[in-house]
Amino acid sequence: MSMEFESVIGLEVHVQLATETKIFCGSSTRFGGDPNEFIDPVTLGLPGALPVLNRRVVEFAIMLGKATKCEIRRFNRFARKHYFYPDLPKGYQISQFEEPICERGSLEVHFENAVRTVGIRRIHMEEDAGKNMHDTRTETSLIDLNRAGVPLLEIVSEPDLRTPAEASAYLRTLRQMVRFLGVSDGNMEEGSLRCDANISLRPVGELKFGTRTEIKNLNSFRFVERALEYEIARQTSLLRAGQKVVQETLLYDSAADVTRSMRGKEESSDYRYFPDPDLPPLIIEEGWVNQIVGSMPRLPDQWRKELTENYGLSNYDASVLLAESENVAFFQAVFDICQNAKAACNWVTSELFGYLHKNSLTLAHSPIKPADLGALIKLIDDEVLSGKMAKSVFEEMFATSQSPQEIIEKKGLKQIANPDEIQQLVTDTISKFSSQFDAYAQGNDRLHGFFVGEVMKLSRGAANPKLVNNAILDAVKKRRSS
């Protein structure tokens, strides 16, 4: 019988912060742009240039720390981590070493209908490196320093994850968290969120950790799962064959779906950390933390509670809205106008998402603004529009970005709710179909629907169906009693 193994996984996630400027200088953090467009003396590591800390970076770190129930360190220092690499302009990275700003937190991950609590070992601030592009044809590498100095938070989990799917769920939850907080756009394609994984195997029941490997470059949820699956298989077959796992750094090659040993960084690293003399200590008083906590947006878990308990939405609806922070923000803005949570949720998640999907648009580019959608729902609830009319108004809103009021005005689409007008429509219809009405009055109740339909048709759909319904019932009652 072959031995069963359990995998032990921890993730190191780098999140680029959504600040305007870099962590230690005023260069823009914009993605894209010409090569070496967002550079200045600090970014280039020019002689004589000095770093000055971006306050927003600290605030974002505190936000994420509090959101993940971390302790916030009072006395902080930045350290220099030394290594030579062309994308690292100063020959050292400014980072935090033994004294990270956040420690000992946790993140609750909803996974397979259960909630797993994953430990957060530490979160620290550091600067990103630039980008190297390799041209094997000319045997050269090209350096673009636009990204150098962009603020990062490195979030290190405890080795609490047991399966690739769980690791991926953790990463999704973390991404959701940073997006809800607004500290990062979490865009994995643009590299705003990057993931390395540590993985080791141990016999089921064993408490001691096995030898681990580190896999770098896991830049999508799918790659996280696939690389871990590959690595579990690789380590399992090594162990089953009685061989040893070598502690090393691996690079995931997504094209071949394999992990490879990294050659370039063969030298065992000695980073020669020491406190950066250019940056005075950062002291975080409780008052500052409280102030930041007070201004923090609502977190996913708080939202879920709010949506299900106070807004009466189903857990499923809540999940759909919470998939992206924009969704729930949009929903909230719709709700603020119409005060009808169920309708707001339905219009957003089915109508609007459907149309957006059909037109390959994202919510951020929705032609319909939340306030207008809220107004539309309110017009329905106020019985100004029928559901059918609302649909056509919605289509028009999507096509033209006009407000529902404008469209109603333009098309004269207002619902007919005036009793006299309704009465007139009913009277006209009865006289047009007098024989059918006689039959109805004599007891053929199935003709009721026919009359409602004809009245609506006559009003071109504008009549309030409830009023029409009542007016027809009244007319029949009257005939029968006469």
Added chain:
Amino acid sequence: MTDLASLTATEIASELDRGSLSSVELTRSLLTRAESKRGLNAFLDLYSDVALASAEEADKRRRAGERGPLLGVPVAIKDVILVKGTKTTCGSRMLANFLSPYDATVVSKLRKSGAVLFGKTNMDEFAMGSSTENSAFGPVQNPWNKAYVPGGSSGGSAAAVSARIAPLALGSDTGGSIRQPASFTGIVGMKPTYGRTSRYGLVAYASSLDQIGPFARSVKDCAHLLETISGFDPSDSTSMDVPVPSWSEELTQGIKGLRIGVPKQYFIEGLHPEVEQAVRAALQWYEGQGASLVEVDLPHTEAALSTYYILAPAEASSNLARFDGVRYGHRAAEPTDLIDLYCRSRSEGFGTEVKRRIMIGTYVLSSGYYDAFYLRAQKVRALIKNDFDKVFSSQCDLLACPTAPTPAFRIGEKVDDPLTMYLSDVFTITVNLAGLPGLSLPCGFSSSQLPIGLQLIGKPWDEGTLLRAAYAYEQQHDWHTRVPQ
């Protein structure tokens, strides 16, 4: 012509005010003098045309009614401070062709004051040295005796001011690099409190110790230049937001009642007898003028040199990692791969002393040695600072001692013996470690006609007391008026 050259900055400003002299006339004359003194090797770059253009501009500003102590006054700049669009070499082959892409903050301040940027002065490579023999562009001669060093690392700036080429100069001081050359060349030099002047645009040697400061031929000139370059800079997180007093206006407040501490650890065996004699005489003069002398104890003084030679190389090894031949600076020809590019560019670009300190610094920071060297040195640094805090809190208002243990030494005398060379900074290093202001002023000459300096050390942010005490001494002595032949 000699007349123009010996004018102090204060005298120049008043001549300019009166209209009896133009900045263009002065600058042209000093440029000619600089050419005639090429042999000193004090300058690496003379801003001839640019200097004349800014002199013209300064004359225009004066004619329009503007006044200022530095308006139209030439200032030489140590070649470790960036002046946009001009070369900054740091005395190194590494940066032989480096064009500064931006102005250092002190340079922006000088421009605003209307000072004439005169040229860049020679120095020990990356400010590492005590003799200016470590320049890739040759040693600087001491104007008092060409066979002698001018001190270092700011030897070019000191020589330029001492030789009456420029009335003022900027230097940088990490372990004595302003005060020791000021002492060796018979002029005034000052390292302000750490955080008083911005380091933005100063090529870093040891970031926690470096400060930019003035060289001058009079205390008043020194005060004017310091006032101009001081102040908080949002681009330097280690500069401090403290008020900058008008030191030049407070010079005449006298020294009566001042308590001058005389640290016994600074009068040690190995102190040159003529230096001791000159310094003791100066102390006696102070006492005669109504100051009181107090012997004080700075028990950790002996540890300073060791502390410095751990901390400074450690920071240097880190600060100099950016010189990798990728974005600027020397690059080795036809590198075979990345490692080869790094190793050869750096080995070819850096000189012996720089490599030595990078090696020491890398060693003391490397894994397994950090606690024993770097961390311990930082703790001893705290003890050294504590010594000063103690005497300043109760015993004295300032300290007085020799600037250097000897007068200038011969070129070549110590180059092969790094430890002995390091010992020439033994009295100045403590001041950097404790972040204090220190000033050197001429207080005599040796029998071989080499200048001797008196060092005054003050409380943090109390440059005023040093300048006041120096000014009082200067008013009644003529050492500073002697001209090297």
Added chain:
Amino acid sequence: MISDNDVAKIASLARLTLTPEESSRYAAELSRILEYVQQLDSYSVEGVEPLSHVHGASNVFREDTPTPSLPFEGEVSTNAPDKSGRFFRVPLIIE
């Protein structure tokens, strides 16, 4: 004592290539200097906080507002030892 091996290791960390003469010279000099600085061992530093920022300042920030970039053209480009378009260029990096 610093061995030739130590010197080689330090030089490699510092990305310096030393000639054999330089290596043995630095080995000797470094040994002397390190021996000298070991006098610090004779001072008691128990309970002493290491001093890394001499004037005790803390919390120096800038606000998150952009400042102008340096143009790549001009000194930045002139200083670049090797470039391709707007990129700095180095020998192929092997990962």
